[in-house]
Amino acid sequence: MTAIRATNLSKRYGPTVAVAELSFDVEPGRVTGFLGPNGAGKSTTMRMILGLDRPSGGAVLVDGRPYHELRHPLRKVGALLDAKAVHGGRSARDHLLAIAQSNGLPASRVEQVLETVGLREVARRRVGGFSLGMAQRLGIAAALLGDPEILLFDEPVNGLDPDGILWIRTLMRELAAEGRAVFVSSHLMSEMAQTADHLIVIGKGRLIADTGVDEFIARSSQGYVRVRSPRLAEVADLIGTGERHPDHLRVTAMSTLEIGTLTARAGIPLEELTHVRPSLEAAYMELTKDSLEYTS
Amino acid sequence: MIDILRSEWTKLRSVRSTVWTLAATAVMMIGFGALLSAAVKNTADGPVELANALMASLSGAMFASLSIAALGVLVISGEYRTGGIRTSFMAVPRRLHLLAGKAVVFTVTSLVVCTLAAAGALAAGLAITQPAGLTPGEVVRSAVGAGLYLTACGLFGLALGTLVRHTPGALVAAIALIMVLPALVRQLPGQWGRTVAEHFTTNAGQLVMAGGGGGSSLSPWAGFGVYLAWIAVTAVAAGVLMRRRDA
Ligand SMILES: Nc1ncnc2c1ncn2[C@@H]1O[C@H](COP(=O)(O)OP(=O)(O)O)[C@@H](O)[C@H]1O
Ligand SMILES: [Mg+2]
Numbered sequence: 120m121t122a123i124r125a126t127n128l129s130k131r132y133g134p135t136v137a138v139a140e141l142s143f144d145v146e147p148g149r150v151t152g153f154l155g156p157n158g159a160g161k162s163t164t165m166r167m168i169l170g171l172d173r174p175s176g177g178a179v180l181v182d183g184r185p186y187h188e189l190r191h192p193l194r195k196v197g198a199l200l201d202a203k204a205v206h207g208g209r210s211a212r213d214h215l216l217a218i219a220q221s222n223g224l225p226a227s228r229v230e231q232v233l234e235t236v237g238l239r240e241v242a243r244r245r246v247g248g249f250s251l252g253m254a255q256r257l258g259i260a261a262a263l264l265g266d267p268e269i270l271l272f273d274e275p276v277n278g279l280d281p282d283g284i285l286w287i288r289t290l291m292r293e294l295a296a297e298g299r300a301v302f303v304s305s306h307l308m309s310e311m312a313q314t315a316d317h318l319i320v321i322g323k324g325r326l327i328a329d330t331g332v333d334e335f336i337a338r339s340s341q342g343y344v345r346v347r348s349p350r351l352a353e354v355a356d357l358i359g360t361g362e363r364h365p366d367h368l369r370v371t372a373m374s375t376l377e378i379g380t381l382t383a384r385a386g387i388p389l390e391e392l393t394h395v396r397p398s399l400e401a402a403y404m405e406l407t408k409d410s411l412e413y414t415s
Numbered sequence: 416m417i418d419i420l421r422s423e424w425t426k427l428r429s430v431r432s433t434v435w436t437l438a439a440t441a442v443m444m445i446g447f448g449a450l451l452s453a454a455v456k457n458t459a460d461g462p463v464e465l466a467n468a469l470m471a472s473l474s475g476a477m478f479a480s481l482s483i484a485a486l487g488v489l490v491i492s493g494e495y496r497t498g499g500i501r502t503s504f505m506a507v508p509r510r511l512h513l514l515a516g517k518a519v520v521f522t523v524t525s526l527v528v529c530t531l532a533a534a535g536a537l538a539a540g541l542a543i544t545q546p547a548g549l550t551p552g553e554v555v556r557s558a559v560g561a562g563l564y565l566t567a568c569g570l571f572g573l574a575l576g577t578l579v580r581h582t583p584g585a586l587v588a589a590i591a592l593i594m595v596l597p598a599l600v601r602q603l604p605g606q607w608g609r610t611v612a613e614h615f616t617t618n619a620g621q622l623v624m625a626g627g628g629g630g631s632s633l634s635p636w637a638g639f640g641v642y643l644a645w646i647a648v649t650a651v652a653a654g655v656l657m658r659r660r661d662a
Contacts, residue, residue, distance in 0.1 A: 170508045171501055172661040187508035198505060204498025206430060213429035221422035221506040261502065 120182060122147050122269045122300030123168055127177035130163050130324075137163040139324040140177065145302045147268065150295045152315030152332070153304040156407055160324035161304040162200070165273050168302075169198055181269065193222040197262030198271040202254040207247025211238055211257055214246055219264050232260040252283045259290070270294055272303040276310060288314050308403035312336065322407040336399060344370040346378060347391035354378075357385055367391070419507055419516035427490065427520055436486035437524075440479045440565065441532035447475030448536030452543040463544040465553070466625075472540025473533060473561050473624050477594070480568040480617065483525060484589040487572025490517055492582040504662050511654055518573060518650075525569045530562030560623040563639065567620055568593055571646045577653035592616050592645075613638075616645050 123145035130138040138160040145151045153161050166172040168179050170186035181189065181196055189195050205214055215229045233239045236256040241249075246257060255275065262270055272291070276284045291314055295301045305311050311318060311332065318335055320328040328335065346361070346368040348354050354368060355361060358381055361370035370378060375392050382389055427433050451474040455463055463471075491514075494500040507513040537554055572589045579585040593616065600612045612618055613631050620642025622635045631638065 166501075166662070169501075169505050171504055173659075189508065192508055193506055196505075200501060201498055204501060206426075206493060206497045206499050208430045208432070209426075210429065213425055217422045217425040217429070218502060218506055219422075220425055221418055221503075223418045 120147075121145070123179065123181055123302060124183075125164070125168070125177070125179040128164065128167060128174055128179050129176035130160070130167060130172060131175045137324055138167070138174075141321065141324065141326055142177075143319045143326060143329055145269075145300050145319075146317070147300040148295060148298050149316035150291050150301040150303060150314055151317045151319060152311035153302060153319050153321070154308060154311050154403070155304075155306065155321040155327075157306050159306075159321045159407075161306075161321065162273055163324075164321075165198070165200060165271055165302075165304065168271065169196070169200075191222040191265065193218070193224070193265035193267065195265070195267055196269045196271065197265060197267040198273075199255070199258040199262045199275055200271075200273045202251065202258040205246050205254065205257065208245055210243050211246050211249075211260075212242040214257065215260060215264060218261050222265055224264055228264055228266075232263045235263060236260040251278045252280060255279060255283065255287070259287070267299070269300045270302065272301070274304055274306070276305070308400050312399050320403070320406060327406055335402075338402075341371070342394060342396040344373065344375050344378060345391060345393045345395050346370060346389065348382070348387060348389045350387050353385070353387055354382055354389075357381055357387065416512065416516065419512055420520055422506070423516045423520040427524060430493070432489050432493065433486060433524075436482050436489070437528050439482040440486075440529060441535065443479040443482065444473070444475040444529075444532040444536040444561075445539055447478065448472045448540040449543060451475075452540035456544050459544075463546045465546045465548050468541060468544040468546035468549075469537070469553070469557050470625060471544060472537045473557060475536055476533075476561055476565060476621065476624060479529070479532070480565055480593055481590060483529060483565045483569040484572030484575075484593055485586060486525070487521060487569035487574075488576035488582060488585040488589055490521055490573055490576065492576040492580060492585050495580040496582055501662050510657050514577060514654055514657060518570060521569060521573055522566055525566040526562050529565035529569075530558055533561035533565070534558040536561075557624065560625075560635065564620055564624050564642075567639070567642055567646060568617070571616075571649065574646055574649040574653050577657055578649060614641050616642060620645075 121144045126142050128138055128141040141164060155161050163172060167174050168181060168186065186192060211233065212229060215232065216226060219226065219229050233242050236259050238253065238256055238260060241253065246254065249257065275287050279287065291301050291303060295316070303314065315332050318328060318330055318332055319326070346354055347366060351368060355363060358370065358373060358378055360372045361368045375394050379392055448471065451471040452468065455467060455471045494503055503513055504510060537558055541549065541554070571593065575588045576585040579588055597615050597618045600615045603611055613633055619633055619638040622631055622633055622638030625635070633641065
């Protein structure tokens with residue numbers, strides 16, 4: 120069963136359109152990356168999935184039902200939105216205990232998740248004194264309490280040190296390998312390339328791409344051949360393909376060897392013959408450049 | 416629902432603001448009660464009248480009502496301030512159940528603490544004033560009345576906190592409705608003005624402590640009922656908005 124299904128999901132805040140007609144599925148057994156520049160509407164979408172914000176249009180179902188109809192929602196869905204959104208005066212254990220009790224989960228689960236995230240030693244400490252990394256682990260502990268089939272993480276690696284990033288990445292891969300649906304947002308392509316199996320890319324609240332990561336990488340790393348020559352027009356005529364730019368020709372249908380052979384035979388001098396492979400980050404920038412809210 | 420009550424009890428007992436506000440409530444009840452009772456005793460020519468003695472014993476309620484209202488506000492506004500409300504709504508998406516759970520846990524806790532504090536204030540005050548014609552029934556009724564009144568003030572705070580979602584704003588609203596405006600409306604002229612003043616929030620509500628008299632046309636229970644109606648209207652508005660608003 121599809122873990123999360125959004126259908127024409129939309130959200131306006133006054134005049135701001137945060138999410139527009141967004142449709143996508145999140146499937147179990149894989150990490151689905153939710154990628155988009157800052158302000159693209161990722162957090163808003165996650166809040167709507169979790170029944171926190173009311174959609175202005177469309178709908179989103181969790182395991183086939185609206186979130187608010189789930190009886191013990193934490194047994195089905197675990198989420199980490201904002202790690203610092205906890206009452207600083209409570210101990211880590213009490214914080215988790217209150218969450219566990221609300222969904223009829225035993226206190227022993229609290230001890231288990233504290234162990235899982237490595238916060239056992241500081242369980243009695245007030246969470247106000249936690250570092251961001253510890254707060255993040257606490258948030259993940261809360262998400263894992265109900266042993267849910269569906270997990271949502273909103274920019275979980277933001278502000279973490281490399282150790283923490285690696286830990287979260289590994290955890291997400293493990294959770295997906297156990298057959299759970301993991302839906303994780305990020306504004307960094309490089310992050311997603313290392314964690315996700317599938318990508319949902321949005322910009323300005325709209326869907327830009329819904330594709331496998333491998334596919335995305337293959338397509339974007341294919342690149343093109345850049346040809347520069349004092350006799351560029353002749354080159355273009357000769358090879359009969361490519362995109363004319365003022366100072367170069369951009370060819371995707373032929374390799375450097377093929378182009379080089381043809382021009383050598385015709386005796387046309389070349390200034391440059393390069394296979395340009397855009398980085399993943401550049402491919403993503405290209406994809407989302409029209410949807411960036413502000414350009415710096 | 417029992418799950419939600421357990422969870423809310425864990426939340427309530429595990430923050431220091433709970434301990435502080437409840438302690439402040441008890442200290443003010445007993446401290447002011449003893450202080451004013453001593454003053455009444457010293458200025459009286461003969462034996463102190465029972466009604467005056469009871470009133471002096473419970474004089475701390477005026478301030479205690481604010482500290483218990485502050486706890487009521489914090490029970491919900493603390494979650495909005497930290498963003499923890501989202502975690503709560505994720506765990507309990509039926510928001511009115513969550514609000515009801517908070518109200519029940521708060522009510523029970525407050526009733527116990529405030530009734531005990533009132534009993535302590537009465538014990539201290541009456542020991543000082545030694546009024547004539549004291550009956551145990553009258554003492555118990557006063558203690559229970561004060562416990563109910565203070566708890567109602569706390570629930571008023573909880574409703575206002577849910578409505579306003581912002582601690583300072585909700586505290587100001589609570590102080591205005593519990594202490595400032597009730598005194599101001601007493602200045603309204605004419606019969607109409609007097610009726611408004613009598614039915615205004617704590618002017619009506621505190622009758623349940625005094626056990627009649629005080630020149631109001633409302634009976635103690637009717638007065639308390641009027642106060643509960645104020646709180647209920649606020650709570651309903653708060654509940655409707657809580658369901659509708661984005662978290
Ligand atoms: N509560 C809100 N009120 C008004 N505007 C909002 C609110 N939440 C988000 N927005 C706006 O909606 C857009 C999407 O925001 P968000 O979902 O936070 O994006 P992302 O998480 O992808 O960075 C932004 O323009 C943001 O300013
Ligand atoms: Mg965001």
